[in-house]
Amino acid sequence: MRYRLPPLNTLRIFEAVMRHGSIRQAAGELCLTPQAVSLQLKQLESHLDQQLFQRTARSLTPTAAATQFYKHVRDGLDRFADGVDAIQPAPAKQRLYLYVSPYFATEFLVPRLGRFTSSVPDIDVRMAIGVELDEFNHKGLEAAIHWSYGATPDFVETPLVDDLKVLVATPRLLERLPVQTPEDLLKHSVVVPLVANSLWEDTLKLLGVTQRASQPIMMLHTHAAMMEAVLADLGVGFISYADAVRGVDAGRLVAPFGMDLLKQLPAGRIPRFSLLVRPDRRHSPILMQFTRWLLDEVCTEGVAGYASKCRPDQYADA
Known part of the structure; x- marks a missing residue:
């Protein structure tokens, strides 16, 4: 079958701009200039014969066509990534690349992390600390532990513990x-x-x-x-x-x-810490193991000093 597709690089750039909501931030992720990103977007619009963004001096707003197109582009790039992973040899080490809220890192995670790493031989753990999810979009970060009131779009969310x-x-x-x-x-x-x-x-x-x-x-x-x-x-x-x-x-x-x-x-109405995982990584074995360990050994009433209302499983035997 012959595919009538725009240049694939324009699709990758379009996906990054939609995800960030910003040409400048997308350019930073892709190591391009904002001018190069804008040019690639115009090339894509020309190929599709569709306007994808309403542009002003201070804003970039996706059109209805862009929003619809984005779902297909994102799914397609995810399939490409799955294909690349499928033919590459398994890495010698399992990896866990995290972006963690500062208080959760110091109060909950870091003092107990050795218990997890000792159960997973040769794991490569990397942890960035911060509170803004924008940084989570940098390449290589697989999961975030984020402070919010829940319902974070575009991620699979597992509530961990209330921040009472x-x-x-x-x-x-x-x-x-x-x-x-x-x-x-x-x-x-x-x-x-x-x-x-x-x-x-x-x-x-x-x-x-x-x-x-x-x-x-x-x-x-x-x-x-x-x-x-x-x-x-x-x-x-x-x-x-x-x-x-x-x-x-x-x-x-x-x-x-x-x-x-x-x-x-x-x-x-109680803020909480939640584990956020991209939908395409939700079935990662190491992330599933890490999630279960957090729920069973870290984000518990015994560690926190209180029962978390975001964890209804804690009340199953009540």
């Missing part, structure tokens, strides 16, 4: 600005994650605070930065459970409304 937060402040800050009623929180600056979240709004709702104030909100990129900001008396803040327990036990932090306040939130 505790609202805390230093004794010095509370001596200067006491919190004796929930409404007193409105006098304080608030330290929250930079990524999209509803922690502050949900906490005020749990406490029955209907009044709103325009107090400063400090949004920081990592949990470590949030912890340092709270310890520096920059505001009340949302600290992950294990660090909050250690801080309260050491007398460095106070939880004015208790350690368990945010446990009252329903599952969909």
